[in-house]
Amino acid sequence: xxxxxxxxxxxxxxxxxxxxxxxxxxxxxxxxxxxxxxxxxxxxxxxxxxxxxxxxxxxxxxxxxxxxxxxxxxxxxxxxxxxxxxxxxxxxxxxxxxxxxxxxxxxxxxxxxxx
Amino acid sequence: xxxxxxxxxxxxxxxxxxxxxxxxxxxxxxxxxxxxxxxxxxxxxxxxxxxxxxxxxxxxxxxxxxxxxxxxxxxxxxxxxxxxxxxxxxxxxxxxxxxxxxxxxxxxxxx
Numbered sequence: 383x384x385x386x387x388x389x390x391x392x393x394x395x396x397x398x399x400x401x402x403x404x405x406x407x408x409x410x411x412x413x414x415x416x417x418x419x420x421x422x423x424x425x426x427x428x429x430x431x432x433x434x435x436x437x438x439x440x441x442x443x444x445x446x447x448x449x450x451x452x453x454x455x456x457x458x459x460x461x462x463x464x465x466x467x468x469x470x471x472x473x474x475x476x477x478x479x480x481x482x483x484x485x486x487x488x489x490x491x492x493x494x495x496x497x
Numbered sequence: 498x499x500x501x502x503x504x505x506x507x508x509x510x511x512x513x514x515x516x517x518x519x520x521x522x523x524x525x526x527x528x529x530x531x532x533x534x535x536x537x538x539x540x541x542x543x544x545x546x547x548x549x550x551x552x553x554x555x556x557x558x559x560x561x562x563x564x565x566x567x568x569x570x571x572x573x574x575x576x577x578x579x580x581x582x583x584x585x586x587x588x589x590x591x592x593x594x595x596x597x598x599x600x601x602x603x604x605x606x607x608x
Contacts, residue, residue, distance in 0.1 A: 388540075414593045425585065425600040426541070475540045479593055485531050485543040486587075486596055493538075 384480045388489025403461045403492045405476035411456035412478035420473040432459045466496040503599035516573040518602050520586030528591035532571045535583045576606045
């Protein structure tokens with residue numbers, strides 16, 4: 383089945399630094415990827431929709447200058463958390479869909495801890 | 498009103514019983530409906546997708562959709578302790594549009 387590979391699985395960074403998270407579709411081309419954030423004991427909240435070759439669409443309340451999304455190819459989307467702060471510590475997950483008759487497949491997630 | 502609503506639970510059932518998970522949605526334009534299972538610390542995995550009214554069965558799982566009532570449910574037959582997880586209901590308006598998730602129902606299956 384369709385696989386979305388996400389790296390790194392865990393990252394600890396110092397406050398003020400930037401962290402890049404990669405999401406690759408391994409056996410299909412993903413023109414659209416979705417980035418979610420999940421805080422403990424809460425549901426997934428969509429941050430942005432990443433479109434290959436164009437600017438990402440951010441959800442209301444998500445700072446586009448803080449969460450930089452790049453979708454330069456049909457198989458790679460990246461999320462960069464810039465100037466990270468402890469409140470950015472969360473579980474970040476990417477997702478893609480291979481076709482309208484299939485569900486959305488998720489990456490394995492990245493646990494970000496900002497200290 | 499939340500776009501997708503679920504009872505947070507926990508829903509506790511004994512091993513071998515049927516677990517019934519429910520979800521309502523507010524947007525009548527919703528076209529695709531999904532159930533995901535999420536273990537603690539892991540990303541969601543797709544259990545079922547359903548697109549038209551009625552029942553859809555896959556192994557021990559049955560998804561039920563009633564668009565008139567804006568209601569979708571998931572039945573898990575012969576529940577196993579390994580089914581203990583949070584079950585997320587998600588809907589979208591079709592195609593490659595974004596998924597909207599409910600807050601999830603925590604299921605506990607006791608041996």
